[in-house]
Amino acid sequence: MAHFCQRTYQPTGETFQAFVPTTIGADFTFDVAHLKEFTALDQLIYDSQFAEDKGLAEYFYRYSAGGTSLRDGRQISRKRLALIGAKVPKLDIEARKLLMHSQAMQAVVDIGCSADKFTLDTFNQMGEPIKSDKGNAGQFRQRQGWIGGENPIDAYYVCPPAEFVEDLMAQLCDFINRDDIPATLQAAVAHMQMSIIHPLSDGNGRMARALVEVILRRRKVVTQNNPPVFLYRLGLDNNEYVAAIKAFEQEQYTPLYDFWLDANRWGVKQLDKLQQMKNQFITHSQTSLRQIKVTDGNKIKALLTILFNQPILTEQRVAELLNVGKDEALMYLNTLTQSGVCKKHKLREPKDTVIWDAPEVFALIAQLDKQLFEAE
Numbered sequence: 001m002a003h004f005c006q007r008t009y010q011p012t013g014e015t016f017q018a019f020v021p022t023t024i025g026a027d028f029t030f031d032v033a034h035l036k037e038f039t040a041l042d043q044l045i046y047d048s049q050f051a052e053d054k055g056l057a058e059y060f061y062r063y064s065a066g067g068t069s070l071r072d073g074r075q076i077s078r079k080r081l082a083l084i085g086a087k088v089p090k091l092d093i094e095a096r097k098l099l100m101h102s103q104a105m106q107a108v109v110d111i112g113c114s115a116d117k118f119t120l121d122t123f124n125q126m127g128e129p130i131k132s133d134k135g136n137a138g139q140f141r142q143r144q145g146w147i148g149g150e151n152p153i154d155a156y157y158v159c160p161p162a163e164f165v166e167d168l169m170a171q172l173c174d175f176i177n178r179d180d181i182p183a184t185l186q187a188a189v190a191h192m193q194m195s196i197i198h199p200l201s202d203g204n205g206r207m208a209r210a211l212v213e214v215i216l217r218r219r220k221v222v223t224q225n226n227p228p229v230f231l232y233r234l235g236l237d238n239n240e241y242v243a244a245i246k247a248f249e250q251e252q253y254t255p256l257y258d259f260w261l262d263a264n265r266w267g268v269k270q271l272d273k274l275q276q277m278k279n280q281f282i283t284h285s286q287t288s289l290r291q292i293k294v295t296d297g298n299k300i301k302a303l304l305t306i307l308f309n310q311p312i313l314t315e316q317r318v319a320e321l322l323n324v325g326k327d328e329a330l331m332y333l334n335t336l337t338q339s340g341v342c343k344k345h346k347l348r349e350p351k352d353t354v355i356w357d358a359p360e361v362f363a364l365i366a367q368l369d370k371q372l373f374e375a376e
Helices: 032-047 055-064 070-075 078-085 093-114 120-126 162-176 183-197 204-218 231-235 240-249 254-291 298-309 315-322 326-339 359-372
Strands: 003-009 014-020 343-346 354-357
Touching (some): 078 359, 240 254, 254 298, 354 359
Antiparallel strands (some): 343 354
């Protein structure tokens, strides 16, 4: 049962109350009504998958992978990220850092999905990719943790004392290994429990968000593209998530279930919008290519998909991605330029660097970015 335990803050000798949540493990129970709702949600997400394209998932990583908060990813423009993704040797520390965070988030998810059985060692291994950010990121904390304020006396929330962390997380691993409940319900509860335990020295937000995708992929509900549930918090600017945390602490779970159902249904809509935009871009591009009497062979088709996910390219990057020589890569880029799909630019910095971008893609993703953060 959830409870508070009194501790002393050694620097001042003042006492504070640390929260210890209810253990959630293999025997955690749910009511039938919620099981039915989340079973339907599992199917909705599964039906939304586009197995041929992993790139859609990467579109949303810029938000969920932020090292400080979900808002980190909104500060860097798509063009800045695309230049770094094209491997243009441009000095843009912030964009490179966000791209590094995105790649680390994908690595965390891959590690969590590859484990035969989810254990404390799995958590430790998942923490490895984010250690480069801060030396203690991704490791179980050995000290008292809190959120907000300079010390636990003034904190907004005081986490369980360090001696409770390993047992709480071991029980949570048992819960994650269950296969008798809907995956989305399992992901919701596991995410919230980890957020409340706050077990890591640093990186709790990223790990808790990654855990959701790990569970959905392990349970085969998500094959490629995870609905961006956490953007729902930013996009609709509501207090459902915070209210769900407070209720969860008091063993009242309905607000969490309601938030998760709403956020995932909204997230599936965003995936569908993104897929429609991709289809629109490819259809328009194929029409433009036919107008200059170009048959869109396999390499051109592949390049159009690459362009939607990576709307700035260089000759060298195309050669790498298509596994062709630089002359052939240049031929494809010139063809796309002639058709109007791409535009060629020469950068001032780095000097004499030539890039090709896809203006329609930037227009489409700017439109979606705007929609993501406007209440429906």
